[in-house]
Amino acid sequence: MEKKIIAIFVVLCCMLNITSAQLRVGFYSSSCPNAETIVRQVVEKRFSKDRSITAALLRMHFHDCFVRGCDASILIDSTNSTSSEKDAGPNETVRGYDLIDAAKAALEAACPSNVSCADVITLATRDAVGLAGGPKYDVPTGRRDGLVSNVQDVNLPGPSLSVPGAFSFFQAKKFTLNDMVTLLGAHTVGVAHCTFFQDRLSNFQGTGKPDRTMDRALAARLFKLCGTQSRPLNKDPTAFLDQGTSFTVDNQFYNQTIFNKGILQIDQELALDRSTATIVKNFASNRVPFGVNFANAMIKLSKVDVLVGKAGEIRKNCRVFNPPPKKTTTRRGF
Incomplete structure (x- = not known):
């Protein structure tokens, strides 16, 4: 029994390592060579007018990754029938969504359906930290966007904790x-x-x-x-x-x-x-x-519970899930 438990643990560790390995610096070097430059330009433009954007992006990034992992689930808008993470109390003052929208729109114009919203958050936060005098560092990319955003999933550490x-x-x-x-x-x-x-x-x-x-x-x-x-x-x-x-x-x-x-x-x-x-x-x-x-x-932080490979999706609009693919019907001849 003990050997079985150890074996399961080893398998889980290997799976986590494989997931992390699928992220890599320069993931979009072939599919969208200017991806990181496009995001950086959007952040630089905003930072030149509003230096508080660094704090906003750091908070958004943390609040996204600590709920369902770094999957951009925090970006989903609520609907009349569903309440997304945005509606949760801790996310009430999260801001910077419009910057993510601007970066995503520019990326869609350059290379449609290629760069995930999750990677946009990660890259934009990295760039804002550097612009604010913090360390400059490379982040691996290749995250995919989540398919779930539920207000009840939000459970974040509060400011009055020990x-x-x-x-x-x-x-x-x-x-x-x-x-x-x-x-x-x-x-x-x-x-x-x-x-x-x-x-x-x-x-x-x-x-x-x-x-x-x-x-x-x-x-x-x-x-x-x-x-x-x-x-x-x-x-x-x-x-x-x-x-x-x-x-x-x-x-x-x-x-x-x-x-x-x-x-x-x-x-x-x-x-x-x-x-x-x-x-x-x-x-x-x-x-x-x-x-x-x-x-x-x-x-x-940027690697927490990421979706890679064929998991999740690459949203065209960071605020809504992609519509389900249309079912194709096959006609049979007589």
Whole structure:
């Protein structure tokens, strides 16, 4: 029985390795040689007008890959009869869909039905990171688009989790603790709505007092911004997660958590928990280790539960599944 279990495990590992191997850098070099250039040009155009697009794409990429794998299921629009991942609470403020649409339209004009929407997300995120001063890295391509997008599938780690609580989500996706700390470094860009950290400012965990692990001056400043009133997200104020280099992908986010200036609870916990504090200090003291680790972690993220080969499809429109192929009828002669 034990040998049988080991054999099954080996087979599963081999299958995972085969799936990963089907992704490769330059996958479209023959079928659509300018694919990566086309995506990059779209991202560069947007970034020149809106540097916050880096944070938007990082969030979209993470929220896509952590649900059904990197299959672009987050891009599907809901219909009158079905609610897609876009309708889930954690995805309510995800944005950047129009950039993906623009890149896909340009790709369809150059090489129809060739480049997947899943690869567009991955490439666009990689390019935005580089434009924002982060590491430049190659990502393998060859993903295919998923055929399912269900609001009930969305279960993502929240901002108020402890380190062990957050790590349970990452571990389920085969990430290490170092990977988690690295990927949360994406908070070096972007903002958080008051509702996600408001309790830390005046009534942390029902104590009636601010979270003592937050810098007092920061807590006072954020309290003036947020107050105690609950608001709909579209009217809720936001604060930069990195209060210094807010649009740059760098290691300053980690420095701020060391000085108790993490905005989200999970961000601050990274610097306080024994299991992650050393990693945070290493990234805070030297930008190079963070850059290398971030590039590697992003590549690893982009490979989560991907569809390859003949699985899934290549959508023509990233917002809707392709229509089912028409059935052909064969006439029989007499």
